[in-house]
Amino acid sequence: MERLIRFPELVKDPVLVEQFVAQMTDYELARLSIGGQTGWGIEDNGYAGTLFNEEALDKYEIPDYFFADGNNGLNMFEVNIGFPVSTTVCASFNEELSYAEGAAIAREAKDMNLHCLLAPALNLQRNPLCGRHTEYFSEDPFLAGRMAGQESRGFEESGISSCMKHFFANNAETMRNTNHSIMSERTARELYLAAFETAFEVNKPDTVMTGYNAANGAYCSNDEELLRGILREEFGFTGYVMTDWNGYGDEGMAAPLAAGVSWLAPGSPDDTLVTPIEAALKSGDLSRARVQKNLVDLIKVVLKYREA
Incomplete structure (x- = not known):
């Protein structure tokens, strides 16, 4: 029987990440690909969620990894600073200010034991x-991308992962799970995708969230x-991609x-x-x-x- 590789070993020897994931069963791969909550907020503290179902994956000793929204302050029950909204900061045209705001929010996030902010939007x-x-x-892709990239850099250089969202062309809240953004290739490339591309030139975030929309x-x-081509x-993204809350699309869980x-x-x-994903793996x-x-990217x- 092969020796079980546990998460604490990866901290000492990160090259074991691929072996760590490869040793898992189909069920464990499926379970690790899905969060352990059903809604928003856990443990009465306001966390948006945590990556892992600890009980199902207990033998691997994977630690907690907590999320919260954080565009202009932490969406937590504990009192924290409310910063100017993104539109206001952007109106300053001051990239250093956007970076400083990101860094300040991240410092509060670390004090609340968070690991990832679901921001910037x-x-x-x-x-x-x-x-x-x-x-x-902003309505301008260059300005929006520069300012979002600086906030993202402020998060990550202060030890908190940035989850840039909602990729891409997320243009409505009414019926947002079925909304369909239809545009020309030029509009997509020169406007909506260009904002993300510009942001990535400032800072490639470690996490990206998909939009609900088509x-x-x-x-x-x-x-x-x-997700893989563009x-x-x-764009050179090397982190991991997550969905928005219950934003799984229309073709099943796999x-x-x-x-x-x-x-x-x-x-x-x-x-x-988990069951339909496990079944798809087995078949x-x-x-x-x-x-x-996917999971190597995440781990x-x-x-x-x-470690931050």
Whole structure:
């Protein structure tokens, strides 16, 4: 029987990450790909969620890894500083200010034992139907990207992972799980994708969240060309991709993982959502190698911020 590799060994020897993931059963790969909650907020503290169902994966000694929203302060029950919203900061045209805000929010996040902030939110303020414009920076992709990139850099250089969202063209809150953003290739490339590309030139975040919406025929969380072609191959992203809360698309639980999503949020404490993924792995409909690669990307980020 081969020796079990546990998470604490990875801290000492990160090259074991691929072996760590490869030793897992189909069930464990499926369980690790899904969060352990059913909604928003856990343990009466306001955390948005945690990556892992500890009980199911206890033998691997994977530590807690907590999230919260944090565009302009922490969405937590504990009192913390309310900073100016992204639109206000962006109106200053001051990149150093955006960086400083990110760094200050991250310092508070570390004090509250957080590891990842679900921010910055980076869409463009071009559609009046969008209900989250105060979270976004600007209608201009260059300005929005520069300012979001600096806030993201402020988070990560202060020891907190940045989850840039919602990738991409997330333009409405009404029926947001079924909203469909249809645009020309030029509009997509020169506006909505350009904002993220510009932000990545400032700071490549370690986490990206997909939008609820579909864009030009495919849900963002199910779109392999978007997540593996554009995000990774063109933009050089090397972290992990997560969904928005219950934003799994319309092709079943395995489809986002096949497209390159590492983690489905918020998941479920039981195996309701795990079972179809395990079945897809066993049948070969979902590539085990693809899921392993997704989880290697995820565990590398967890290692980085558990040590920060």
